[in-house]
Amino acid sequence: xxxxxxxxxxxxxxxxxxxxxxxxxxxxxxxxxxxxxxxxxxxxxxxxxxxxxxxxxxxxxxxxxxxxxxxxxxxxxxxxxxxxxxxxxxxxxxxxxxxxxxxxxxxxxxxxxxxxxxxxxxxxxxxxxxxxxxxxxxxxxxxxxxxxxxxxxxxxxxxxxxxxxxxxxxxxxxxxxxxxxxxxxxxxxxxxxxxxxxxxxxxxxxxxxxxxxxxxxxxxxxxxxxxxxxxxxxxxxxxxxxxxxxxxxxxxxxxxxxxxxxxxxxxxxxxxxxxxxxxxxxxxxxxxxxxxxxxxxxxxxxx
Amino acid sequence: xxxxxxxxxxxxxxxxxxxxxxxxxxxxxxxxxxxxxxxxxxxxxxxxxxxxxxxxxxxxxxxxxxxxxxxxxxxxxxxxxxxxxxxxxxxxxxxxxxxxxxxxxxxxxxxxxxxxxxxxxxxxxxxxxxxxxxxxxxxxxxxxxxxxxxxxxxxxxxxxxxxxxxxxxxxxxxxxxxxxxxxxxxxxxxxxxxxxxxxxxxxxxxxxxxxxxxxxxxxxxxxxxxxxxxxxxxxxxxxxxxxxxxxxxxxxxxxxxxxxxxxxxxxxxxxxxxxxxxxxxxxxxxxxxxxxxxxxxxxxxxxxxxxxxxxxxxxxxxxxxxxxxxxxxxxxxxxxxxxxxxxxxxxxxxxxxxxxxxxxxxxxxxxxxxxxxxxxxxxxxxxxxxxxxxxxxxxxxxxxxxxxxxxxxxxxxxxxxxxxxxxxxxxxxxxxxxxxxxxxxxxxxxxxxxxxxxxxxxxxxxxxxxxxxxxxxxxxxxxxxxxxxxxxxxxxxxxxxxxx
Numbered sequence: 001x002x003x004x005x006x007x008x009x010x011x012x013x014x015x016x017x018x019x020x021x022x023x024x025x026x027x028x029x030x031x032x033x034x035x036x037x038x039x040x041x042x043x044x045x046x047x048x049x050x051x052x053x054x055x056x057x058x059x060x061x062x063x064x065x066x067x068x069x070x071x072x073x074x075x076x077x078x079x080x081x082x083x084x085x086x087x088x089x090x091x092x093x094x095x096x097x098x099x100x101x102x103x104x105x106x107x108x109x110x111x112x113x114x115x116x117x118x119x120x121x122x123x124x125x126x127x128x129x130x131x132x133x134x135x136x137x138x139x140x141x142x143x144x145x146x147x148x149x150x151x152x153x154x155x156x157x158x159x160x161x162x163x164x165x166x167x168x169x170x171x172x173x174x175x176x177x178x179x180x181x182x183x184x185x186x187x188x189x190x191x192x193x194x195x196x197x198x199x200x201x202x203x204x205x206x207x208x209x210x211x212x213x214x215x216x217x218x219x220x221x222x223x224x225x226x227x228x229x230x231x232x233x234x235x236x237x238x239x240x241x242x243x244x245x246x247x248x249x250x251x252x253x254x255x256x257x258x259x260x261x262x263x264x265x266x267x268x269x270x271x272x273x274x275x276x277x278x279x280x281x282x283x284x285x286x287x288x289x290x291x292x293x294x295x296x297x298x299x300x301x302x303x
Numbered sequence: 304x305x306x307x308x309x310x311x312x313x314x315x316x317x318x319x320x321x322x323x324x325x326x327x328x329x330x331x332x333x334x335x336x337x338x339x340x341x342x343x344x345x346x347x348x349x350x351x352x353x354x355x356x357x358x359x360x361x362x363x364x365x366x367x368x369x370x371x372x373x374x375x376x377x378x379x380x381x382x383x384x385x386x387x388x389x390x391x392x393x394x395x396x397x398x399x400x401x402x403x404x405x406x407x408x409x410x411x412x413x414x415x416x417x418x419x420x421x422x423x424x425x426x427x428x429x430x431x432x433x434x435x436x437x438x439x440x441x442x443x444x445x446x447x448x449x450x451x452x453x454x455x456x457x458x459x460x461x462x463x464x465x466x467x468x469x470x471x472x473x474x475x476x477x478x479x480x481x482x483x484x485x486x487x488x489x490x491x492x493x494x495x496x497x498x499x500x501x502x503x504x505x506x507x508x509x510x511x512x513x514x515x516x517x518x519x520x521x522x523x524x525x526x527x528x529x530x531x532x533x534x535x536x537x538x539x540x541x542x543x544x545x546x547x548x549x550x551x552x553x554x555x556x557x558x559x560x561x562x563x564x565x566x567x568x569x570x571x572x573x574x575x576x577x578x579x580x581x582x583x584x585x586x587x588x589x590x591x592x593x594x595x596x597x598x599x600x601x602x603x604x605x606x607x608x609x610x611x612x613x614x615x616x617x618x619x620x621x622x623x624x625x626x627x628x629x630x631x632x633x634x635x636x637x638x639x640x641x642x643x644x645x646x647x648x649x650x651x652x653x654x655x656x657x658x659x660x661x662x663x664x665x666x667x668x669x670x671x672x673x674x675x676x677x678x679x680x681x682x683x684x685x686x687x688x689x690x691x692x693x694x695x696x697x698x699x700x701x702x703x704x705x706x707x708x709x710x711x712x713x714x715x716x717x718x719x720x721x722x723x724x725x726x727x728x729x730x731x732x733x734x735x736x737x738x739x740x741x742x743x744x745x746x747x748x749x750x751x752x753x754x755x756x757x758x759x760x761x762x763x764x765x766x767x768x769x770x771x772x773x774x775x776x777x778x779x780x781x782x783x784x785x786x787x788x789x790x791x792x793x794x795x796x797x798x799x800x801x802x803x
Contacts (some may be wrong), residue, residue, distance in 0.1 A: 015700040023595040024604065030592060034669065037626040038614075038635055044629055056640030057629045104520040106602065107513045114506055119517065126528035128726055129783045132775025133754075134768055135534020137761050156527055190512040219619035222734065226761065235624035237621045242694070244624060245741070267635060274625040278618055285617050289610060292617075296674065297681035 038282075044271035045069070053266040068272035079276065081192040082239040089154045090217040090237060095214045097158035097205060104159070105167035106194050111177065111188035120140055123161045137226055156215055156223060163209050166299045170205030171198060173298075211288050217279060240277045244270055325429070327490045331437055332417035334483040338444055339410040341476055342403060347376040347463040348451055348470050356464035363387055374399060377403055377451065390546060391461065393553035394536050395454055399729060402447045404703050409440035434491040441484035448477045537772035544765065551769075558773035566756070570774070573729045574752040577660075581667055581732075583726045588668060589675030594705055596676065597683045609680070613673035620734035623666060631662075656749045659740070663750065667735055675720070682716045683709060722793065726786035729778045733758065753778050 036059065036112070045059050048065040072079060108116045130136075146152035175198050183193050200208075221237035228234055234242075342348075351357060351371075358368045370386055380396035383389075413436045420433060455467045495501060507514055538558055540551040592612060599605040615623075629650040630637050639649035652658055686709070694704050731752035740750045742759070753774055760771035 056635040131531035135531040
């Protein structure tokens with residue numbers, strides 16, 4: 001706070017100082033409010049379960065215990081399976097999605113494609129009108145008969161109108177029309193232009209859209225809740241959600257172990273599970289944040 | 304008419320073309336008017352023959368039969384399906400009715416455009432658009448006629464007798480539409496040559512790679528968005544898995560009636576109220592924080608502040624559920640923990656609906672303010688710094704600078720975000736509500752929204768699929784209408800902000 005005032009020392013008037021004091025205070029407080037719940041979970045995961053039961057959750061662990069993590073990793077088959085599946089869904093969905101999104105965005109960015117407005121409209125229309133969730137569900141589950149497959153978990157998330165428009169903006173920003181045009185005159189086909197000229201300069205766009213897709217997959221639990229028929233295809237978030245809902249799901253953890261269900265540290269295990277599930281996202285967050293910021297910025301400007 | 308067309312295609316002189324164009328358009332518009340009138344309910348397109356034998360075959364009681372005795376048109380098809388309980392004809396009738404509405408719309412817009420057309424020689428592009436409308440109107444009419452014939456054939460075969468007949472008017476429609484289609488096509492061909500445009504076939508041959516590149520996304524949106532739209536019909540039947548979508552008994556608007564009599568009021572109230580609060584409070588907070596953060600001059604503080612406020616956006620709603628649980632749980636939640644240690648009586652949040660509107664609003668703000676803040680922050684960063692400097696020199700203090708320079712420039716962004724969120728006013732944030740409330744029936748009165756209701760039906764109540772679809776359809780149609788109205792209103796006032 002001091003630094004800020006010093007930097008502007010000469011120009012600062014009374015009301016300016018009031019403003020800065022308020023600004024620093026409010027932003028600081030908001031930042032803390034945003035972090036507190038995370039602290040609550042992390043500290044809960046390291047607290048002794050009995051202490052949680054008697055004295056409740058607190059922001060700082062009053063005793064340090066790794067019991068919860070020990071319980072999870074004593075019998076890790078089910079959580080590892082969910083991890084594996086989620087990584088698979090994320091990788092598969094992001095790869096396919098990136099390909100489809102970029103191809104579409106490329107076509108929509110080509111001026112010589114006469115029907116780009118028609119196609120854009122057809123894409124946009126899906127965002128303002130739809131058949132609703134039940135027809136959508138029954139189409140996948142009963143008509144296409146995909147319930148229980150892994151395909152139906154990742155396929156519905158491969159792209160969206162927002163991401164296509166975002167990618168199109170990236171393409172028109174990074175590949176001037178003249179370059180593509182001259183390549184065409186030199187005899188390059190559309191696919192060559194796409195592969196050799198557009199893709200290599202599109203790294204920021206690919207990173208941004210790819211990260212949006214990946215985050216979507218990592219955080220999804222909804223498709224598992226609709227389409228998964230047995231726990232071997234569960235998404236990680238759905239697995240966690242189940243664990244919170246019932247202690248029966250927790251029982252998985254003690255199968256074959258030496259402790260009984262009564263001794264299971266139910267409260268702290270829930271918190272530890274949450275940490276394990278969310279950890280990768282929060283660890284990566286500081287490094288990838290800028291891509292999301294640029295994506296949101298570009299997406300918002302272009303509508 | 305055809306003679307003139309002949310001359311037109313051969314003719315090279317400009318005047319002649321212009322003259323032919325006008326006659327051609329007005330003639331086809333005339334045909335269009337006739338076709339439209341014929342499809343209005345003055346005439347019956349499909350009627351019943353040999354009624355007593357047919358009704359006997361259908362197993363229809365005497366009382367029902369008396370309501371069905373009048374011959375009927377395409378318009379009463381659905382009523383017929385409903386009264387006779389012949390679900391198998393339902394979807395077919397529905398499609399015919401939708402086609403009919405489509406033809407009305409296109410005919411009216413073609414007639415409207417054609418009559419208002421100035422036939423200004425320079426505007427070839429406008430003429431081409433006019434022709435596209437005309438062709439679409441005629442094509443849809445042809446489809447409608449074919450569909451009606453198909454309906455007659457299909458239902459006759461289904462009952463094994465000639466119980467349904469098509470009116471000769473269908474043939475008139477068909478001939479008229481085909482003639483007009485051919486005429487418009489010829490006009491279009493001449494116009495294309497004149498302004499060096501070409502049609503779909505040639506375009507496809509030239510750019511087939513681009514079309515091919517659209518194939519994956521086409522498949523995706525077809526499966527994920529457009530095919531489910533067929534399922535809108537679920538909302539109009541009393542669905543059962545044994546008969547399937549096609550043959551489940553058609554019930555008209557019964558599902559909607561039932562919904563509105565039972566819980567629709569509560570669902571709509573909750574969905575809309577929460578959304579209004581989220582939109583208003585959300586935008587206010589987002590702008591507030593964006594302005595504050597943008598004014599902070601200490602680099603690291605700004606960066607850390609922004610990063611932390613944005614962070615909740617990245618975690619899943621399941622994690623939010625964990626947080627809510629650890630905060631609000633009766634025995635060991637952090638809040639009750641604090642209440643206890645300060646000597647108060649703990650609150651049983653999961654049994655007290657009264658707190659939830661505030662709690663859910665709070666959770667939503669926690670999760671979404673960062674995202675909106677980034678959007679507004681980007682707009683602020685893109686603003687011209689000179690204005691600020693000038694205002695500073697003129698002695699404006701920081702509150703004035705924000706009030707008169709920053710906020711007005713945020714208006715376009717605000718309006719765009721507002722339209723987007725208004726379109727979704729009937730669409731609740733499903734994940735937020737489902738993960739924080741779950742299946743806690745005690746709280747439904749204040750937390751149940753349309754989305755959670757539909758989800759519960761999908762997951763666990765296959766018998767209510769008709770009801771769930773009706774709720775979903777209502778949501779969709781309402782949202783659609785709201786988008787159209789807002790966009791229309793905005794285009795009238797400030798065209799630059801309109802979405803389309």
